[in-house]
Amino acid sequence: MKRHHVLVAMPVFAEVLAQLGEHFEVDAPCGIRDTVEWTPETLTARLQGCAGMLVAGTPRVDAALLAACPDLRAVCSMAVGYNNIDLAACTARGVLVSNAPDVLTETTADFGFALMMAAARRITESERFLRAGRWTHWSYDLFAGADVHGATLGVLGMGRIGSAIARRGALGFGMPVIYHNRSRLSSEAEQQLGARWVDKDELLRCSDHLVIVVPYSAASHHLVGAAELALMKPGATLTNIARGGVVDDAALAVALREHRLFAAGLDVFEGEPALNPDLLDLPNVVLTPHIASASLPTRRAMADLAASNLIAALGRGPAAGKPPTALNPQVLSGA
Numbered sequence: 001m002k003r004h005h006v007l008v009a010m011p012v013f014a015e016v017l018a019q020l021g022e023h024f025e026v027d028a029p030c031g032i033r034d035t036v037e038w039t040p041e042t043l044t045a046r047l048q049g050c051a052g053m054l055v056a057g058t059p060r061v062d063a064a065l066l067a068a069c070p071d072l073r074a075v076c077s078m079a080v081g082y083n084n085i086d087l088a089a090c091t092a093r094g095v096l097v098s099n100a101p102d103v104l105t106e107t108t109a110d111f112g113f114a115l116m117m118a119a120a121r122r123i124t125e126s127e128r129f130l131r132a133g134r135w136t137h138w139s140y141d142l143f144a145g146a147d148v149h150g151a152t153l154g155v156l157g158m159g160r161i162g163s164a165i166a167r168r169g170a171l172g173f174g175m176p177v178i179y180h181n182r183s184r185l186s187s188e189a190e191q192q193l194g195a196r197w198v199d200k201d202e203l204l205r206c207s208d209h210l211v212i213v214v215p216y217s218a219a220s221h222h223l224v225g226a227a228e229l230a231l232m233k234p235g236a237t238l239t240n241i242a243r244g245g246v247v248d249d250a251a252l253a254v255a256l257r258e259h260r261l262f263a264a265g266l267d268v269f270e271g272e273p274a275l276n277p278d279l280l281d282l283p284n285v286v287l288t289p290h291i292a293s294a295s296l297p298t299r300r301a302m303a304d305l306a307a308s309n310l311i312a313a314l315g316r317g318p319a320a321g322k323p324p325t326a327l328n329p330q331v332l333s334g335a
Ligand code: DGY
Pocket: 056, 057, 078, 079, 080, 081, 082, 104, 293
């Protein structure tokens, strides 16, 4: 049987590369540590003759790339968010796309909650102060922050990760939970989570701690911008673990500087890995480099799932023809 060529366009676990090697001729220029700057040109050149590709949240896979890589039949991502992949263009060309949902839900929710708490309780700001040798005396208001327990948790985007955050807030911290999502949960699911649906303005007005978990799309670009930030309480925090671009980072920096918002926790940024330099100067923002799903067991599960999808999409392994988390399975069934 002909062995397909596949490109692994991200650093990945050695065990995952070995697993792919059982089925394919594997080109893994990033190895397990290094990274490659994937311009459209380098990616196109490297993909010639490849039937499949493993990616993460980058690089971009669009109609132009697909047209230039006619052998490509499967693009499998180890991220749950797939805004770097033009799903409609892939479907039109019969290219299977998969993402990696579920396996990262709890780890990402842990991190979202931690980031929200770090912003509310001024953890990194106070650590910087201490490391700089500036702690000379006790004072009742030294780094006094905002309470998390009992405060109102607002969740923008009540999917799997949003629900896991809501559960942590309601069960662990006694927080009343409000949420906004395009589609409302069933009343049974709302009851189980202890969450109440509100419209977006009410969510912004009433949340003490707003956590954003919506997927990025043209429709969610700057979903939270200057006008939305103006609705929030001055004592509130905002945490973004969704995607850069969902929040207008420049408007957020202004709101934080003017103390129209207490603090923010950001794991994702517009144009990352570059960030808006205004954010770097602000004490009241906790910044992390897109690591919400980064525990080793979870990253391994994400990579394993992406590899299983690729193997199955290219007709190999026990699930041949049935990639477990395909986004457009119809391209394989010919429907
Ligand atoms: C995801 O899986 O979408 C995370 O943000 C990592 O990219």
